[in-house]
Amino acid sequence: MNGNIETPALGLKSREQGSRAISPRIPRRAWPLQRILGPVGILGFLLTWELIPRVGIVEARFLPPASDVIAALLRYSGLTAFWVSVGETLLAWFLGLLMAVIAAIVLGFLIGSSTFLRTATNSTVEFLRPIPSVALIPLAVLLFGVKIESSLMLIVYASFWQVFIQVLYGVADIDMVANNTAKSYGLGPMARIRYVVFPTALPYLMTGVRLAAAVALILAITAELIIGSPGLGREIALAQSGGSIAGMYALVLATGLIGVLINMLMRFIEKKTLSWHSSVRSEVIV
Amino acid sequence: MNWAKSFGYVVGLPLLLVLIWWATTMGRPNFFFPAPALLMDTFGDVWFGERIITDVMPSLGRLLTGVIAAIGIGVTTGLLIGSVKWLRALLEPTLEFFRAVPPPVLVPVLMLLMGITDSMKVVVIISGCIWPVLLNTIEGVRAVDGVLSDSSRTYGIAGWARIRYLVLPSASPQIMAGIRQCLSIGLILMVISEMFASSSGLGFTIVQFQRSFAIPEMWSGIIVLGLIGVALSFIFQWTERRVLRWYHGQKEVENAG
Numbered sequence: 001m002n003g004n005i006e007t008p009a010l011g012l013k014s015r016e017q018g019s020r021a022i023s024p025r026i027p028r029r030a031w032p033l034q035r036i037l038g039p040v041g042i043l044g045f046l047l048t049w050e051l052i053p054r055v056g057i058v059e060a061r062f063l064p065p066a067s068d069v070i071a072a073l074l075r076y077s078g079l080t081a082f083w084v085s086v087g088e089t090l091l092a093w094f095l096g097l098l099m100a101v102i103a104a105i106v107l108g109f110l111i112g113s114s115t116f117l118r119t120a121t122n123s124t125v126e127f128l129r130p131i132p133s134v135a136l137i138p139l140a141v142l143l144f145g146v147k148i149e150s151s152l153m154l155i156v157y158a159s160f161w162q163v164f165i166q167v168l169y170g171v172a173d174i175d176m177v178a179n180n181t182a183k184s185y186g187l188g189p190m191a192r193i194r195y196v197v198f199p200t201a202l203p204y205l206m207t208g209v210r211l212a213a214a215v216a217l218i219l220a221i222t223a224e225l226i227i228g229s230p231g232l233g234r235e236i237a238l239a240q241s242g243g244s245i246a247g248m249y250a251l252v253l254a255t256g257l258i259g260v261l262i263n264m265l266m267r268f269i270e271k272k273t274l275s276w277h278s279s280v281r282s283e284v285i286v
Numbered sequence: 287m288n289w290a291k292s293f294g295y296v297v298g299l300p301l302l303l304v305l306i307w308w309a310t311t312m313g314r315p316n317f318f319f320p321a322p323a324l325l326m327d328t329f330g331d332v333w334f335g336e337r338i339i340t341d342v343m344p345s346l347g348r349l350l351t352g353v354i355a356a357i358g359i360g361v362t363t364g365l366l367i368g369s370v371k372w373l374r375a376l377l378e379p380t381l382e383f384f385r386a387v388p389p390p391v392l393v394p395v396l397m398l399l400m401g402i403t404d405s406m407k408v409v410v411i412i413s414g415c416i417w418p419v420l421l422n423t424i425e426g427v428r429a430v431d432g433v434l435s436d437s438s439r440t441y442g443i444a445g446w447a448r449i450r451y452l453v454l455p456s457a458s459p460q461i462m463a464g465i466r467q468c469l470s471i472g473l474i475l476m477v478i479s480e481m482f483a484s485s486s487g488l489g490f491t492i493v494q495f496q497r498s499f500a501i502p503e504m505w506s507g508i509i510v511l512g513l514i515g516v517a518l519s520f521i522f523q524w525t526e527r528r529v530l531r532w533y534h535g536q537k538e539v540e541n542a543g
Contacts, residue, residue, distance in 0.1 A: 041377050041378070042379055062399050123296040127300070129519070130470065138495070139318075142501075225394070233390070236391055237394060255388055256384070259385075263386055
């Protein structure tokens with residue numbers, strides 16, 4: 001089945017599940033050094049970054065030392081304008097993601113639960129999905145100009161497919177025995193969707209939403225960078241063309257931090273909504 | 287009969303959509319959405335000529351160079367980082383940060399460091415594509431079955447043979463998942479690096495058309511990008527089926543059991 005290809009993308013979850021199933025005998029060794037090594041790595045990276053321009057491998061004009069960039073980032077964090085553009089980026093990200101997720105859930109459950117619709121739409125989906133969303137940039141500019149709608153159009157298009165495909169896989173993954181049991185107990189179509197189909201598809205859905213959240217951020221920044229709709233991306237382009245190099249690096253750093261935060265938030269939400277699922281309930285040995 | 291039915295399923299909806307498109311653009315010509323016939327005409331005029339050599343080929347060349355380099359570097363470093371425990375612990379948070387940086391913001395940075403050159407565009411593609419491959423390879427190497435790993439150690443399989451016959455195959459499903467993500471990021475970055483700073487290439491040409499309000503030409507460019515995306519995804523699916531044939535076979539057996 002096609003869904004199997006997707007499972008590796010579940011990353012962490014499938015791995016934990018797998019290793020627990022195969023070797024529950026090995027107790028996890030407590031290794032306090034492991035916790036220290038990560039921050040040491042980050043420090044090492046910052047130190048290397050600091051040294052490269054200081055020693056003169058790359059001119060400081062093009063790559064300012066880490067301390068300068070961090071100082072610029074701290075300076076930015078005191079400015080209202082910075083937080084306004086962060087807010088604009090996050091607003092586009094959130095609205096786009098929300099619209100994409102709602103559309104994908106509605107269409108995914110509708111198309112996924114009918115074999116006819118699934119086979120009939122398959123070729124169209126396979127054709128539309130790989131079309132890079134940046135191809136729509138010129139169209140977005142023509143239709144909406146440099147406004148948030150342009151960003152939204154790109155974000156919705158790109159993140160829709162991530163969620164939609166996952167929902168299709170999820171709906172297809174439903175256990176026929178459970179479904180027939182529900183049927184014989186007299187559960188109607190709506191009740192079956194609520195109690196059988198939805199719980200089966202939820203882990204797939206959450207994976208899709210997590211992937212889509214990352215994609216939506218990429219597209220939000222891209223739209224701002226290329227089109228010039230308001231947000232962090234536009235600030236980066238402005239800082240670069242205005243010659244504020246440390247400022248540009250600081251803004252890039254800020255987008256990375258936002259990315260990390262969004263990833264953490266999504267993992268957290270996933271864990272909370274799937275707390276009943278065997279991939280999260282660690283005490284259960286599958 | 288069966289063949290005709292599945293053919294009907296494949297062609298049915300696209301045909302219907304084109305018909306709707308054709309019908310809606312028939313009455314009054316819409317400035318933004320050209321009729322299919324006009325679009326087909328323009329497509330032929332614009333892209334079958336020297337533009338294929340001056341714009342499409344260089345773009346594709348940069349994309350392929352970047353993606354292949356990213357896969358090569360990603361898989362080798364991933365194997366190294368994945369098999370050395372302390373190295374993994376040391377680098378993982380830093381790598382996670384780099385993955386979280388939206389790749390397009392690297393375009394202005396690399397433009398500054400390298401100038402507007404072809405190699406800058408290739409480096410942009412590599413620097414965006416490498417993360418999914420690298421991190422998925424690390425995950426894959428980490429998830430090698432403990433029993434298999436132990437037995438290969440008992441048989442004295444070590445060094446290169448261990449990587450070739452144990453680590454690479456068992457990490458390959460995850461590596462392929464990473465490569466799939468890397469392809470679409472690569473295409474995005476190819477277009478963006480050309481839209482942002484270039485005087486040739488697909489992305490540049492499409493933006494040029496849009497700025498001069500050559501709408502059918504712009505659409506034909508969008509279609510070229512779409513076709514490239516579709517072609518890439520088919521090539522990938524074909525390769526993936528070959529590379530992971532054993533894996534899908536194994537899954538089928540497991541599901542049947």
